[in-house]
Amino acid sequence: MEDIVNDRPSTDASMNTLVSLCKRRGFVYQSSEVYGGLTSAWDYGPLGVELKNRIQRAWWRAMTQLHDNIVGLDAAILMHPRVWEASGHVENFTDPLVDCRTCRNRFRTDQMSEELLNARKCPECGGELTDPRQFNLMFKTHLGPVESDASVVYLRPETAQGIYVNFKNVVQTSRVKVPFGIAQVGKAFRNEITTKNFIFRTCEFEQMEMQFFVHPSEDEKWFEYWKAERFEFYKRLGVRQSRLRFHQHGPGELAHYAKVAFDIQYEFPFGWKELEGIHNRTDYDLRRHMEFSGKDLSYLDDVRGERFTPFVIETSAGLTRTVLTVLADAYDEDEVEGEKRSVLRLHPELAPITVGVFPLVKKDGLAELAGEIERSLREEFSTFYDQGGAIGRRYRRQDEVGTPFGITVDYQSKEDRTVTLRFRDSMEQVRVKIEELPERIRRAIREYRRMGE
Numbered sequence: 056m057e058d059i060v061n062d063r064p065s066t067d068a069s070m071n072t073l074v075s076l077c078k079r080r081g082f083v084y085q086s087s088e089v090y091g092g093l094t095s096a097w098d099y100g101p102l103g104v105e106l107k108n109r110i111q112r113a114w115w116r117a118m119t120q121l122h123d124n125i126v127g128l129d130a131a132i133l134m135h136p137r138v139w140e141a142s143g144h145v146e147n148f149t150d151p152l153v154d155c156r157t158c159r160n161r162f163r164t165d166q167m168s169e170e171l172l173n174a175r176k177c178p179e180c181g182g183e184l185t186d187p188r189q190f191n192l193m194f195k196t197h198l199g200p201v202e203s204d205a206s207v208v209y210l211r212p213e214t215a216q217g218i219y220v221n222f223k224n225v226v227q228t229s230r231v232k233v234p235f236g237i238a239q240v241g242k243a244f245r246n247e248i249t250t251k252n253f254i255f256r257t258c259e260f261e262q263m264e265m266q267f268f269v270h271p272s273e274d275e276k277w278f279e280y281w282k283a284e285r286f287e288f289y290k291r292l293g294v295r296q297s298r299l300r301f302h303q304h305g306p307g308e309l310a311h312y313a314k315v316a317f318d319i320q321y322e323f324p325f326g327w328k329e330l331e332g333i334h335n336r337t338d339y340d341l342r343r344h345m346e347f348s349g350k351d352l353s354y355l356d357d358v359r360g361e362r363f364t365p366f367v368i369e370t371s372a373g374l375t376r377t378v379l380t381v382l383a384d385a386y387d388e389d390e391v392e393g394e395k396r397s398v399l400r401l402h403p404e405l406a407p408i409t410v411g412v413f414p415l416v417k418k419d420g421l422a423e424l425a426g427e428i429e430r431s432l433r434e435e436f437s438t439f440y441d442q443g444g445a446i447g448r449r450y451r452r453q454d455e456v457g458t459p460f461g462i463t464v465d466y467q468s469k470e471d472r473t474v475t476l477r478f479r480d481s482m483e484q485v486r487v488k489i490e491e492l493p494e495r496i497r498r499a500i501r502e503y504r505r506m507g508e
């Protein structure tokens with residue numbers, strides 16, 4: 056067993072360390088890098104897309120499979136432009152901005168110091184700033200070949216509206232009864248000005264949103280229910296509870312549609328920031344769509360014998376932001392045999408690779424046996440076979456991408472059909488019969504707890 060020094064608190068990842076690991080190991084690349092990159096757009100590499108898909112699957116399962124009253128939807132990104140008038144986004148989805156007359160940079164006034172703002176001084180070059188004005192965050196494009204005002208459409212800034220405009224369709228076709236929810240995962244787009252901090256805030260991102268339709272008299276009860284559920288979700292993903300907290304929106308922070316809102320915040324390397332928003336949107340959206348479309352979106356409750364417009368409790372999580380959260384939370388360093396080890400302590404359900412399989416040496420039939428074991432595990436687990444270099448180096452490569460289990464085939468394996476199973480976090484190694492590997496790994500996944508938590 057490797058000699059591990061692990062009796063100290065986890066090491067925080069700096070953003071530079073994370074960005075470099077993500078690039079080096081194929082989690083996240085800068086978009087269009089060969090052309091010098093595009094600000095605020097990122098591509099998910101082979102391991103990044105696996106991690107993102109696993110987070111999405113965990114959310115989908117938690118929402119739809121584990122609740123008998125939530126159904127799914129996948130609405131189009133492009134919607135009728137009236138949707139965004141009704142939703143209030145054309146009028147209200149704005150950031151207050153100033154421009155620098157000298158360097159032409161643009162800044163959000165709510166993120167500038169009072170001092171610079173009062174002096175109308177550019178934070179970059181000291182040049183003179185323009186008067187503040189409201190800047191709409193929606194991306195506009197044109198549908199069809201003619202670029203006119205009549206052909207304007209928007210890239211959706213939230214997935215939620217696709218759910219509201221399908222409310223009636225779902226009620227009529229799915230036999231759902233209030234209270235019930237509609238869940239959706241998809242891309243959203245915002246022309247954000249502040250786009251630093253890697254994938255935290257980007258112009259193109261993914262959301263995992265669920266709109267829960269309730270009787271107006273039950274909004275507070277369901278709001279509390281979803282607040283608690285959503286907090287638990289991140290704990291179940293293995294995110295440390297000490298890095299999670301709630302933040303209630305003050306009157307100045309509330310979105311135009313919200314009566315009450317709480318964020319679940321995570322302590323990122325750059326401070327406490329929003330990870331998910333839980334909003335009581337009242338009947339605002341359905342009511343506005345009724346007004347603008349002229350269609351009746353009220354609900355007839357045959358148990359209560361009452362017709363009403365449901366209130367909506369919304370849980371709105373950023374998928375790409377959760378990728379950053381999970382990576383930042385998982386990153387750790389310790390010391391093994393006098394050398395620094397970088398390790399991602401990812402929950403095994405999220406790790407892009409679940410099991411690494413390594414022959415101790417390539418010769419004497421060990422590579423063949425290791426290949427056979429790897430192929431037999433593929434059906435159930437995501438596996439990776441590696442026969443190159445010293446075994447310690449191979450372990451280290453998998454630790455760095457968060458692979459929770461390693462199987463090593465050695466000479467004894469040929470004699471008694473046992474292998475060593477190595478655990479990423481503790482680096483403990485146990486001898487296991489080859490036939491017992493699947494059950495042993497299954498159990499370790501089920502019982503996984505982060506060390507020290």
Ligand code: GAP
Nearest residue numbers: 213215255256257260330331332371372373376
């Ligand atoms: N439908 C409600 C809504 O969109 P929001 O608080 O604006 O609410 C919800 O966004 C979540 O979407 C945020 O908590 C965050 O995780 C994610 N998100 C929002 N803007 C983002 C951006 N520019 N880049 C990455 N994620 C973003």
